[in-house]
Amino acid sequence: MSPQLPYRDFYYPLNVFMYVLSNEERAVPYLHYGLFEDPAESIAAAQERSTELLLSRLPPPPATLLEVGIGLGTTLARLAGMGYDATGITPDLKQIAMVRERYSDQLRVHGIAFENFDETAQFDCVFFQESSQYIDAGALFQRASDLTGHVVVIDEFALAPVDTPGALHSLERFVAAASEHGFQKIEELDLSLQAAPTVQYFTDRLPAYRDRLVSDLALTPQQIDDLIESGTRYHDLYRSGVYGYRLLVFKR
Numbered sequence: 001m002s003p004q005l006p007y008r009d010f011y012y013p014l015n016v017f018m019y020v021l022s023n024e025e026r027a028v029p030y031l032h033y034g035l036f037e038d039p040a041e042s043i044a045a046a047q048e049r050s051t052e053l054l055l056s057r058l059p060p061p062p063a064t065l066l067e068v069g070i071g072l073g074t075t076l077a078r079l080a081g082m083g084y085d086a087t088g089i090t091p092d093l094k095q096i097a098m099v100r101e102r103y104s105d106q107l108r109v110h111g112i113a114f115e116n117f118d119e120t121a122q123f124d125c126v127f128f129q130e131s132s133q134y135i136d137a138g139a140l141f142q143r144a145s146d147l148t149g150h151v152v153v154i155d156e157f158a159l160a161p162v163d164t165p166g167a168l169h170s171l172e173r174f175v176a177a178a179s180e181h182g183f184q185k186i187e188e189l190d191l192s193l194q195a196a197p198t199v200q201y202f203t204d205r206l207p208a209y210r211d212r213l214v215s216d217l218a219l220t221p222q223q224i225d226d227l228i229e230s231g232t233r234y235h236d237l238y239r240s241g242v243y244g245y246r247l248l249v250f251k252r
């Protein structure tokens with residue numbers, strides 16, 4: 001068995017994605033999908049394109065930002081370096097430990113879920129790069145309405161009803177929840193075609209890592225099989241247009 005990996009106890013399946021990326025790529029800055037212009041380009045280049053897109057929708061610095069779901073802290077560190085007054089949260093204390101290890105105390109981070117983040121300060125913008133899918137849409141916009149008038153989201157959604165436990169949030173319900181809390185959608189960009197090769201990236205590679213994932217991350221073979229199966233299902237759902245990937249901007 002390998003020495004214990006610092007991301008071993010990240011929430012499943014983020015620990016699995018981190019494992020595959022760490023073994024396949026020279027560096028792992030992000031846990032989000034890539035936006036591919038060409039399916040043959042590297043996942044690193046495609047992930048960077050997503051970050052650039054996100055940055056292009058933020059108010060210019062200086063501004064106060066809240067990043068919800070900081071992952072490995074790469075975007076937060078970049079924002080701090082650009083002159084933003086940036087705060088980041090994640091409920092995963094293992095991520096907080098890794099971010100502190102990578103950036104010492106340079107970044108303002110809190111180990112807390114967005115639903116429980118009882119900050120009273122106002123932010124010029126609150127953004128979610130693939131973290132909105134973990135939060136009930138009503139709870140998300142209720143909490144956001146106390147904190148900001150500007151929300152940016154990059155994430156995947158169900159575009160049609162899906163009768164499967166754990167299915168993605170409905171986009172229609174997400175936008176309705178925003179409106180119930182006074183937010184108007186001012187931009188919606190369909191990125192589904194660019195994002196979908198990310199699913200293929202993992203489904204192509206996961207089978208070869210099956211045994212090592214079980215021993216190095218202390219997972220069950222069933223968990224790996226479930227993930228491979230879910231990748232195939234996602235692939236079909238993206239292809240049929242039931243699942244899609246969006247940039248969404250809301251303002252009040």
Ligand SMILES: C[S@@+](CC[C@H](N)C(=O)[O-])C[C@H]1O[C@@H](n2cnc3c(N)ncnc32)[C@H](O)[C@@H]1O
Nearest residue numbers: 030031032069070071092113114129130131134
């Ligand atoms: C797919 S990762 C994306 C990480 C990072 N934004 C990136 O783009 O690399 C999802 C992130 O959302 C965080 N998350 C999950 N549930 C959350 C919640 N209830 N509140 C805040 N963050 C949450 C995870 O811990 C993780 O940091």
